[in-house]
Amino acid sequence: MRNFISVEDVQDINGLVRKALDFKADPLKNKQAGAGKRIGLIFLNPSMRTRLSTQVAAANLGMEAIVFNVGQDGWTLEFEEEAIMSGNTVEHVKDAAPILGNYFDILAIRTFPSLQNKADDYSELYIKQFIKYAGIPVLSLESATLHPLQSLTDILTIQEHFKEKRRPKIVLTWAPHVKALPQCVGNSFSQWVNAWGEADFVITHPEDYELDKQFTQGASITHDQDYALRDADFVYVKNWSTYNDYGRIYCNDPAWMLTNEKLLKTNHAKVMHCLPVRRNVELSDEILDGANSIVTQQASNRVWAAQAVLSELLKNTKG
Numbered sequence: 001m002r003n004f005i006s007v008e009d010v011q012d013i014n015g016l017v018r019k020a021l022d023f024k025a026d027p028l029k030n031k032q033a034g035a036g037k038r039i040g041l042i043f044l045n046p047s048m049r050t051r052l053s054t055q056v057a058a059a060n061l062g063m064e065a066i067v068f069n070v071g072q073d074g075w076t077l078e079f080e081e082e083a084i085m086s087g088n089t090v091e092h093v094k095d096a097a098p099i100l101g102n103y104f105d106i107l108a109i110r111t112f113p114s115l116q117n118k119a120d121d122y123s124e125l126y127i128k129q130f131i132k133y134a135g136i137p138v139l140s141l142e143s144a145t146l147h148p149l150q151s152l153t154d155i156l157t158i159q160e161h162f163k164e165k166r167r168p169k170i171v172l173t174w175a176p177h178v179k180a181l182p183q184c185v186g187n188s189f190s191q192w193v194n195a196w197g198e199a200d201f202v203i204t205h206p207e208d209y210e211l212d213k214q215f216t217q218g219a220s221i222t223h224d225q226d227y228a229l230r231d232a233d234f235v236y237v238k239n240w241s242t243y244n245d246y247g248r249i250y251c252n253d254p255a256w257m258l259t260n261e262k263l264l265k266t267n268h269a270k271v272m273h274c275l276p277v278r279r280n281v282e283l284s285d286e287i288l289d290g291a292n293s294i295v296t297q298q299a300s301n302r303v304w305a306a307q308a309v310l311s312e313l314l315k316n317t318k319g
């Protein structure tokens with residue numbers, strides 16, 4: 001694996017899940033794989049789980065992880081080619097990335113979308129510029145449109161919790177929120193479930209919240225949440241802002257928040273969320289504190305997904 005920025009970098013999803021589960025069973029089984037290697041974790045935006053799980057995963061592989069909160073502590077980066085840097089940006093990625101490429105063996109980047117300009121965000125300029133100029137494997141810690149480490153964790157968590165000899169029904173449901181959020185988690189979850197191909201997949205959201213078809217193609221899409229939830233085995237809850245009329249909040253109907261009453265329509269569905277979650281806005285206390293929620297196990301599994309991906313990327317490092 002050269003880089004890890006989307007499901008397209010993965011040849012065998014189930015193989016990668018098995019690798020992650022092997023690390024879960026024996027976290028130190030490959031504790032020398034990253035000996036003498038360093039990963040730089042570059043954050044343009046906040047994080048708890050992604051940052052810490054990747055650090056733990058690196059430590060389990062004997063690799064040193066160095067974190068740089070560039071959005072907080074670093075010089076403001078410019079990403080546009082041929083920019084005339086007379087504004088607020090101080091350093092071009094063209095100058096910074098090769099230096100990071102010399103300091104580290106793997107470079108990991110978190111960068112959210114602006115939600116101002118769809119074409120810019122969906123071009124994935126920031127992470128692509130790091131790939132172009134760093135010269136070492138690049139790992140996405142959530143980019144403008146996707147969150148692949150989260151989605152690998154999600155598929156792993158679903159496989160762990162589903163032991164029946166039939167296809168699970170997985171529902172991705174939109175939920176209300178107070179802020180305009182990225183589409184990354186919904187896009188990425190859809191992309192991975194579709195590529196995995198071993199589930200009946202339904203996406204439900206209010207009108208005008210359609211996600212980009214390049215990620216959702218293959219799923220059934222409905223505006224009727226009650227209908228979508230029928231017989232679901234897993235309900236993945238997530239807010240996102242509008243994609244078509246980009247980055248807006250059209251509907252914040254609290255009726256879209258999942259409750260125990262709605263869960264009665266499902267097949268005792270397990271409830272998932274990537275976290276952080278706004279309690280009693282996106283998801284009710286009764287669900288998050290109830291028996292069906294697996295959000296804590298899901299977040300804990302982030303370590304094993306990161307460890308599996310790092311061990312693949314390490315194969316492409318120099319020396």
Ligand SMILES: NCCC[C@H](NC(=O)CCC(=O)O)C(=O)O
Nearest residue numbers: 142179181182184185274275276
């Ligand atoms: N890394 C996982 C989710 C990150 C981000 N959530 C947020 O920005 C939440 C912010 C807030 O609740 O104010 C998102 O939805 O893509």
Ligand SMILES: NC(=O)OP(=O)(O)O
Nearest residue numbers: 047048049050274275
């Ligand atoms: N789910 C997730 O990516 O969490 P953080 O934003 O805390 O990394």
